[in-house]
């Protein structure tokens with residue numbers, strides 16, 4: 575039987591989830607929350623936070639050293655190596671630091687409200703050129719509250735460029751989307767930055783903020799200016815303009831590709847469920863999070879461990895969606911617990927053995943969505 579502390583912990587973990595989900599203690603949600611609360615005692619959570627903080631310092635140093643390498647490179651090989659390292663570190667900041675912080679998970683927080691410390695670390699989003707405030711709405715509100723729901727989840731909305739869900743309208747060019755989407759993923763970072771700026775003139779599809787329009791505009795403009803001034807201005811002191819322009823574009827494309835592939839392979843895959851625009855998912859909130867997400871790195875081999883370290887919990891997407899306020903360094907601990915509760919309630923939990931297998935599943939899914947006979951358009955309006 576659980577003690578009073580465990581019960582309080584269970585209630586706190588329910589509030590760890592974000593979005594407008596109901597607070598339920600019974601059934602699947604209650605069993606899940608109690609089981610995870612038992613696994614994550616305070617000492618275990620503190621250790622997970624410590625691991626995350628050490629990791630963040632390593633990644634921050636990696637990012638700064640890579641950028642210094644780009645600025646100081648004196649030859650092609652050095653420059654290429656530094657740019658490749660910067661691309662990987664750039665994405666790592668997004669995966670491991672800003673993502674946890676903007677979910678209120680980087681530092682322990684007693685309530686759902688984003689704490690000041692987490693908000694400040696979440697500003698690392700500005701350091702990689704994106705708007706932390708807009709991310710909170712686009713990712714935390716639109717995506718996390720309604721993953722794979724057409725018309726709400728911005729991650730599955732590429733307009734007419736892609737058909738990710740069976741409820742999205744099919745165009746004839748989707749027949750080839752399993753080929754052309756991969757290079758399009760390279761534009762993920764540029765699309766995020768463009769939408770940040772489009773927000774200023776009310777042209778973004780994902781624009782909304784509780785802050786004043788003037789404050790949003792000032793923050794967006796100043797941080798974008800600072801990012802461009804540092805990322806382009808400093809390398810221009812030591813390299814010709816065209817080298818900086820080509821190098822910067824290559825880094826943006828590499829990071830965009832990484833972000834696009836990792837994010838899409840966690841939801842837009844075989845077996846993951848989708849809901850039509852204007853409808854509510856036919857399951858309770860916690861169950862929907864499980865049914866619409868995919869884990870892809872439960873292995874214990876060196877490659878799996880390395881990728882798990884790098885991917886910042888995005889490889890444990892189900893754990894992340896159920897408990898986004900738990901630091902991602904604790905996800906491997908609660909994964910078996912979640913598997914057991916899902917098995918008890920006969921809820922399908924999607925797990926691929928590796929990132930490569932998840933990417934292959936994403937490929938097969940978008941190819942199937944592009945085929946008219948295999949994926950009839952049920953919502954052609």
Ligand SMILES: [Zn+2]
Nearest residue numbers: 673677713898
């Ligand atoms: Zn998230």
